[in-house]
Each structure stands twice: as structure tokens, then as C-alpha cells.
Amino acid sequence: MDETTRRAWAYLSRVAEPPCAALAALVAEAGAVDAAERVRRGAVSADLRARVESRRDIDCAAADLDLIDRRGGRLITPDDDDWPTWVLNDFGRKDPPVAEDYPPLVLWVLGQENLADVAARAAAIVGTRACTAYGEHVTADLVAGLVERDVAVVSGGAFGIDGAAHRAALASDGVTVAVLAGGIDVPYPAGHSALLHRVSGSGLLVSEYPPGVRPARYRFLTRNRLVAALSGATVVVEAGLRSGAANTAGWSRSLGRGVCAVPGPVTSAASAGCHELLRREGTVLVTRAQEVVEVMGRIGELADELEHPVRPLDGLSGVQRLVYEALPARGARTVDEIGRDSGVPAAQVLGPLTILEIDGLVERHEGKWRLARPARRAG
Amino acid sequence: MDETTRRAWAYLSRVAEPPCAALAALVAEAGAVDAAERVRRGAVSADLRARVESRRDIDCAAADLDLIDRRGGRLITPDDDDWPTWVLNDFGRKDPPVAEDYPPLVLWVLGQENLADVAARAAAIVGTRACTAYGEHVTADLVAGLVERDVAVVSGGAFGIDGAAHRAALASDGVTVAVLAGGIDVPYPAGHSALLHRVSGSGLLVSEYPPGVRPARYRFLTRNRLVAALSGATVVVEAGLRSGAANTAGWSRSLGRGVCAVPGPVTSAASAGCHELLRREGTVLVTRAQEVVEVMGRIGELADELEHPVRPLDGLSGVQRLVYEALPARGARTVDEIGRDSGVPAAQVLGPLTILEIDGLVERHEGKWRLARPARRAG
Structure with missing residues (x-):
């Protein structure tokens, strides 16, 4: 990804409070660079203009990218390999629909792990900040068992059960992911600065908010959906009535x-x-x-039975799968590029592509090929 | 009921280890007096003869009735008003069938309460003998709340949760029922003699075993089915793996x-x-x-949806109900007797009877009328 494109993504990450479906639709249609340009000029729908009006003149994309770079982190976008495409495509099922039921536009990430790989086998361990010794004990026990079974532990970095989950995973040399409700340079709670630093050292800090953004009450709720999405199952260890953990469970x-x-x-x-x-x-x-692992497995089995046209791996032939997987999460590719990326001779790419097109999995776009996306199909 | 009939029931109560479907069938067919006579003579099916062979010469019926009478208790049979007909008719649904899935032949009862009335609004509170302080505390709390809501508390009189349930009901001036796995003159465990005495004072001691019978391991399991049957819901408060409480829950x-x-x-x-x-x-x-009360109510609602032809009260007109309720649980009545017992003029009894017959609720038998029973219908 060139610097211009990456800056465009960084700019877009801050310009509207996430998640913003209208902005995501514009990016899907125009690409990040053009979308950023149009947002800057105000040449967007009235709906989107309202969402970006207060921030469209702020452009600290270069500084943001510089900061994340200096910290050893990165901005990942749907065009990147470690974007957890499949798990984030499960948004959009709430009935009645809610605005937050939408994937993030980008993710700011600190840590060496590949987020897509981690999310493929992860459980969220969440609970009240006001946990008891019993809750801490059970969390430590559960987490040790999950790590033993190669399950990554996702949580929200908060006091109480969240912190106990991260600490237990670190103690067992497991992979743990803290999803933050503010910029990843804004450790919150402050009392967990050292813990979050350790998480980034052997796991991942993840946020959809650009650097410097302060956590806010609604951002905790918005964050919860990512904790749930990145995990095959959410385990609530201790929670009072009307707790944030129940909110995460609802997303799950x-x-x-x-x-x-x-x-x-x-x-x-x-x-x-x-x-x-x-x-x-x-x-x-x-x-x-x-x-917990049983529940993760069960859901996996159920998932195959549900209608998941964008998770077609089981139904495809070997060549079809190679061709399909050569298409990026966003953006289009020529037949030659697909041939090169897939290892399939370019002359043999069009046949599989046509079958994938009939199945509604890929589509033509300006002489190239791209993945058909649920958002696009709906529009 | 005359003394001869009552002695026959008492004799039959001891002659076969309960429950004994073959014996019950004989009594339904021949009546208690004739059935007792035939059992004594050995003039019964080979199957039943095997079941009664070792005890058919024992007749301490008069002594048993004398004993229960001196203690202020009574033998109740399906012909008595306080026989909990409806709740005991729910046996026979296990798949695959098991021999224990059958109502008791009679019940030996100590205490002033009407068992049929009590069973109409009761919950079983059961659990491990090796309970913790937590279990005792929760039991006391639950029971106090149930008594407050006029729910009788049924349990098995054992150490641990059972005892805590009985004690808590007594402490709240509630009605509590202990179902024993031996004769009601054999307090078990011995350490609960005083407790069981208090239960009989303000609630009920119930057993299908005649006086003097010692509890045995299989009798505890057989007893559990009555704890479940006499209760709208069974609550397991604490139980180890493979506990008797889980057995009661299974019956429930x-x-x-x-x-x-x-x-x-x-x-x-x-x-x-x-x-x-x-x-x-x-x-x-x-x-x-x-x-717990919600669950009892929910089951009540579900019960109406199930096919319960012998629980017809909701569907009947006033006169039909009077006529229906004039028929005893066992035995037949003439039209004149029904008229007398129901308060419905004898000339107006035949119409409702005919409708009840069409509904499969009553049937003619040797010029009289009797309730149609599931057991008879099946045969």
C-alpha cells in the first residue's frame, strides 16, 4: 500500500466517529484516496456530510502514522492481509438494525501477532470491574485452560475480570488481545498502563480509534462489539445486573x-x-x-449451516479456491494479477472466476475482478 | 370404606415391593378385597405370583392399621378423597419404560394436611447430604419465599439440603412434606427423628411402604419419584456429580x-x-x-396444552363438572348415587354422563359409571 493510500485511510479513520456506514460505503465505491478527497471537499451525501462536518478539516494522518510507526504498531485496513475479514463480515444481523452493527473502517494495532490468525481461534473473557476474589480465581483458571488449548484471550483491558484475563494469559505465555475504547497511545485505565504495555509486547492492542482519542462512555459500548466479533465465544465470568459484559454478550x-x-x-x-x-x-x-472450546466448535459447525456466501471455502474446488483467495478483501485485480498471485496460469483463471461470479462470490468491476461484498450486494 | 376393604389394601401394600404394576392391575380389575383374596390363594398370574410369593402369607394388616391409627395417621388409597389422583396419573411416560414409573398402590400418611390439596401447590427442594453453609443458606431463603407464596415444600427428610428445607418451612409456619423410603414409624435418618416428628405435626409424613419397613438403597430411588410427582417443580439446591438429587430431577x-x-x-x-x-x-x-413459582406456573400452562384427558376441569360445563367429580377415583357409581353425591337431580345426570363418555372421560361398567383411566384405556 502506498503512502498516499495509507494516509487516506488514516484521515478517514478520524473524520467520522466509527462505525460510520455511509463513510464505509463511499470508500467501497470510490477507494480510500478518492473518498478522502471527496470528504475533504465536502462533496458527499448530506447524511455523510453531517457525520464528517466537524472533523473534515483535521488532517493529522501523517502524524498519526508516524506515531504508530514509532511505537512499532500499524494501521490495518481491509486491504491488508491481517484484516480479519470473515469475522468482521458477521455484522449487520441485528433486528431491528442499529448503527453500531457495522464493521470498523480500519484498525490501529500494536503488537506482533497477526490479527486475522488470532481471531480465528479466540475467546472473549469479560466481566465486571467490581469482581470478587472468586471471579479472579475462576478467570485465571479458565484462561490457563484456554491458553493450553491454543485459544487466544480477548478482553477490554478494564479493571476487574478483563485485567485478570489479560494477566492470566500473559502468565501462561498465551496470546491476549486488548480492544481499547480510545487511541492505542492512550492507555486506559491509567492504572493498567504497564499491563497494556505487556499485552502489546506478547499479544495485541487493537482499536478502531486513531491515536489520541480519549475513551468515552459510548465508545466502550461500541468497542464491546469488536471484543465479541474477534472471538468465537464470549464468556462472562462475573457481571452485575445491567453490566457492560452483558452488552458484549448481546453482541456475541x-x-x-x-x-x-x-x-x-x-x-x-x-x-x-x-x-x-x-x-x-x-x-x-x-x-x-x-x-468454552466446545461452544466455539459448535458455533463453527453451525456457521457452515447458515447462509455465508462470502465464506465459501468448503464448497470450492482447489483451483476455484486459489483464484478466490487471490482477490483482496478490498480492491480489484486483473486476470493477470490473479494468475500471478494464485499461481494459476492466467489462461486458466477466467473459468473459475466465471463460476465464482455465478455463485455471487466475485464480480467484475471496470475490467477487473473483485470480491462481492454483503454491503455492496445490499446496495 | 369398611374395615375389610381397608385391611385388604393394607395387606396388598406389603405383599409386593412397590410399585408393582401387575398388582395394581389386579386391584383395578377385581377391587381390593377380591385382589387380596386371590393373592393369598396364589390364584394370580405367574408374573404377579413371583412378585408376592415371599410375602403372601404375611398378614399384619390389622396390626399395621392399628399402629397407624394410634399414631394419628391413616392409610390412603385411590378411593379416598385426599388421594392426589391427578399428580400420580402422570407416571408412565418414561421412554424406554421402567418398572418404577408407576403410581404407588397406597400411601401411609401421618399429619393433618390433605395430601391432594398440598400436592396441588408444592415444590420439591432437594440436594446433597454433604451440603455447604451456602447451600443451607440458599435453601432457607428459597423455602421462606415459597412459604410466603403458599407453596408447600416437599423433600426426602435426609441430612443436608432436605433437612434444611423441612426446617426452614417449619420455621416459617409453612406446610412441608417428607416422603420417606421406609415405614413412617421408622424415622430415618435416626438423627432426624425429632425433625420428622415436627414435620408430621404441622405437615405430612408420606410413604408407600407399610409400617416397619426399613429404608434400603433402591427404596430411596423409588421414593424419589414420589418427591417429584407430588411437586409442580423440583429444585436442586446443591448436588455432587451423580447424586440422588439428580435422580429426583430426572423423575421430575x-x-x-x-x-x-x-x-x-x-x-x-x-x-x-x-x-x-x-x-x-x-x-x-x-x-x-x-x-421457582414461575416454573410451576409455566408447567401448569404447558400441562393444558398437552393431551391430558383425565384433567378435564377447564373444558367442562358446571353440571358436567359436578357429575364428573361425583365419580370416585376407583370404583363405579349408579346414576342415583351420582345424583346424590353431585347434587344434580338424578333425572339430569345421564345427559352430562353421555357427553363425558363421548369425551372419553367416563365409561359404563356393569350398569354403573366410572372414570376412564389411562391404564384401562391402554389395556
Whole structure:
């Protein structure tokens, strides 16, 4: 990706409060560079203009990229290899629809792990900040068991259960991901600065917010959807009634992920939210890591039964799969480029492409080929 | 009921280890007096003869009735008003069938309450003998809430959760029922003699075993089915893996009753059986009495949707209901007798009877009328 394009993405990342469907649609249509240009000029729909009006003159993209670069991090976009395309494509199922039910535009990431790989086998461990010794103990136990089974542990970096989950994963030399509700240069809570630094050292810090953005109440809720999306299952270890953890569990449910909760004493207010969840259909009571892994597996099986036209790997022939996988998450490719990237002779690329087109998986675009996307299909 | 008939029932109660479907069928066909006579003479099917062979010469019926009478108790049979006909008719649904899935022949009862009335609004509170302070506390709390809502508390009189349930009901001036696995003159465990005495004082001691019978391992399991049957829902408060409480919950499930379990710390072995139950579909997590009452009500509603031809009260007109209720649980009545018992003029009895017959609820038998029974219908 050239510097101009990357700067465009960085600019777009800040110009509208994420997630912003109108901005994502413009980028899908025009590409990041043109989209950024049009946003800057105000040459966009009235709806989008309202969303970007207050920030379209701010351009600190170069500084942002410089900062993330100096920290050893990176900006990843749907055009990058480690963009977790499949897991983020599960947004958009909430009924009635809500604005937050949309993938992030970009992700700012600190750490060496490949996010797409990590998200392919991860569980979210979340819970109340006001956790008890029981909650901490159970978290440590669960996390140790998950790490043993090569499951990455995703959480929100908060005090309480979140922190216990990250610490336990680090203690077991596991991979842990903290999804932040502000810029990844703004460690929050401040008391977790050292912990978050350690997370970035052996796992990942992830945020859809550009550097310098302060966490805010609504950003915590928006952040929760990414915790759920990056995980095959969400486990609520301890939660009071009406807690943020229940919000994450709700996202997990609407994304088609597994929802688990750990029971506790009915006399403990810190378990009341867990019990409330467990009284609802579809929440699985878990007492140990193996049971969480079972839920992750079960969801995987279910996922195949659901209509997932953009997750076609099982149904494709070898050549079709090679050709399909040569197409980037965003952007289009010529037949020659596909041949080169896939290793399939260019003369044999068009046949598979045509079948993929009939299946609704790819489409022609200005003489090139690109993935057909749910957002585009809907529009 | 005359003394001869009552002695016949008492004799039959001891002659075969309950429940004994073959014996019950004989009594339904021949009546208690003739059945007893035929059993004594050995003039019964080979199957039944094998079941009664070792005891058919024992006749301590008069002494048993004398004993229960001196204690202020009574023998109740399907012909008595306080026989809980409807709840006991739910047996026979297990698939594959098991011999124990059958109503008791009679019940030996100590206490002033009407068993049929009590069973109409009761919850079983059961659990491990090796309960924790947490389990005792939750039991006391749940039971106090149930008593407040006029729910009787049924349990098995054992150490641990059972005892805590009985004690808490007594402390709240509630009605509590202990179903024993031996004769009601054989308090078991011995350490609960005083408790069981108090239960009989303000609630009920119930057993299908005649006086003097010692509890045995298989009798505890057989007893569990009555705990479940006499209750609209079974709540397991604490249970280890493979506990008797899970057995009671299993009966509750197969009888179409509600199955509830109280969660606890996942670190507590005394809650492991509860969590195992809660991981199965159909077990409701409960944290307080109101939630138990909800389950009892829900089951009541479901019961109406199921095919329950012998629970017809909702569908009947006033006169039909009067006529229907004038028929005893066992035995037949003439039109004149029905008129007298129901208060409906004898000349107006035949019309409702004919409609009830068409509905499959009553049937003619040797010039009289009797209730149509599932067992008879099946045969």
C-alpha cells in the first residue's frame, strides 16, 4: 500500500466517529484516496456530510502514522492481509438494525501477532470491574485452560475480570488481545498502563480509534462489539445486573457467536448478571475451559449451516479456491494479477472466476475482478 | 370404606415391593378385597405370583392399621378423597419404560394436611447430604419465599439440603412434606427423628411402604419419584456429580414437571451436579422463590396444552363438572348415587354422563359409571 493510500485511510479513520456506514460505503465505491478527497471537499451525501462536518478539516494522518510507526504498531485496513475479514463480515444481523452493527473502517494495532490468525481461534473473557476474589480465581483458571488449548484471550483491558484475563494469559505465555475504547497511545485505565504495555509486547492492542482519542462512555459500548466479533465465544465470568459484559454478550449473540456465562453464588451481586444471562435461552453455563472450546466448535459447525456466501471455502474446488483467495478483501485485480498471485496460469483463471461470479462470490468491476461484498450486494 | 376393604389394601401394600404394576392391575380389575383374596390363594398370574410369593402369607394388616391409627395417621388409597389422583396419573411416560414409573398402590400418611390439596401447590427442594453453609443458606431463603407464596415444600427428610428445607418451612409456619423410603414409624435418618416428628405435626409424613419397613438403597430411588410427582417443580439446591438429587430431577423431567437448579461457585464440588443439570436443555436456573413459582406456573400452562384427558376441569360445563367429580377415583357409581353425591337431580345426570363418555372421560361398567383411566384405556 502506498503512502498516499495509507494516509487516506488514516484521515478517514478520524473524520467520522466509527462505525460510520455511509463513510464505509463511499470508500467501497470510490477507494480510500478518492473518498478522502471527496470528504475533504465536502462533496458527499448530506447524511455523510453531517457525520464528517466537524472533523473534515483535521488532517493529522501523517502524524498519526508516524506515531504508530514509532511505537512499532500499524494501521490495518481491509486491504491488508491481517484484516480479519470473515469475522468482521458477521455484522449487520441485528433486528431491528442499529448503527453500531457495522464493521470498523480500519484498525490501529500494536503488537506482533497477526490479527486475522488470532481471531480465528479466540475467546472473549469479560466481566465486571467490581469482581470478587472468586471471579479472579475462576478467570485465571479458565484462561490457563484456554491458553493450553491454543485459544487466544480477548478482553477490554478494564479493571476487574478483563485485567485478570489479560494477566492470566500473559502468565501462561498465551496470546491476549486488548480492544481499547480510545487511541492505542492512550492507555486506559491509567492504572493498567504497564499491563497494556505487556499485552502489546506478547499479544495485541487493537482499536478502531486513531491515536489520541480519549475513551468515552459510548465508545466502550461500541468497542464491546469488536471484543465479541474477534472471538468465537464470549464468556462472562462475573457481571452485575445491567453490566457492560452483558452488552458484549448481546453482541456475541447477534453476531452468531457463542454466549457463555460462569455461575457463582446466588448471594453474590457480582454473579447476578451471569445468572440473568443463564436464565435466557442460548447462554451456555461453563465451568472450565474445555466447555468454552466446545461452544466455539459448535458455533463453527453451525456457521457452515447458515447462509455465508462470502465464506465459501468448503464448497470450492482447489483451483476455484486459489483464484478466490487471490482477490483482496478490498480492491480489484486483473486476470493477470490473479494468475500471478494464485499461481494459476492466467489462461486458466477466467473459468473459475466465471463460476465464482455465478455463485455471487466475485464480480467484475471496470475490467477487473473483485470480491462481492454483503454491503455492496445490499446496495 | 369398611374395615375389610381397608385391611385388604393394607395387606396388598406389603405383599409386593412397590410399585408393582401387575398388582395394581389386579386391584383395578377385581377391587381390593377380591385382589387380596386371590393373592393369598396364589390364584394370580405367574408374573404377579413371583412378585408376592415371599410375602403372601404375611398378614399384619390389622396390626399395621392399628399402629397407624394410634399414631394419628391413616392409610390412603385411590378411593379416598385426599388421594392426589391427578399428580400420580402422570407416571408412565418414561421412554424406554421402567418398572418404577408407576403410581404407588397406597400411601401411609401421618399429619393433618390433605395430601391432594398440598400436592396441588408444592415444590420439591432437594440436594446433597454433604451440603455447604451456602447451600443451607440458599435453601432457607428459597423455602421462606415459597412459604410466603403458599407453596408447600416437599423433600426426602435426609441430612443436608432436605433437612434444611423441612426446617426452614417449619420455621416459617409453612406446610412441608417428607416422603420417606421406609415405614413412617421408622424415622430415618435416626438423627432426624425429632425433625420428622415436627414435620408430621404441622405437615405430612408420606410413604408407600407399610409400617416397619426399613429404608434400603433402591427404596430411596423409588421414593424419589414420589418427591417429584407430588411437586409442580423440583429444585436442586446443591448436588455432587451423580447424586440422588439428580435422580429426583430426572423423575421430575419425565413426569412433565419443572426442573430447576441453583447455581453456586464452580469451585464447589457441592454445586457440580447443579451445573451439570443446568448445562442440559430444560433445566431452569433459579436464584429466588419467585423464579421457582414461575416454573410451576409455566408447567401448569404447558400441562393444558398437552393431551391430558383425565384433567378435564377447564373444558367442562358446571353440571358436567359436578357429575364428573361425583365419580370416585376407583370404583363405579349408579346414576342415583351420582345424583346424590353431585347434587344434580338424578333425572339430569345421564345427559352430562353421555357427553363425558363421548369425551372419553367416563365409561359404563356393569350398569354403573366410572372414570376412564389411562391404564384401562391402554389395556
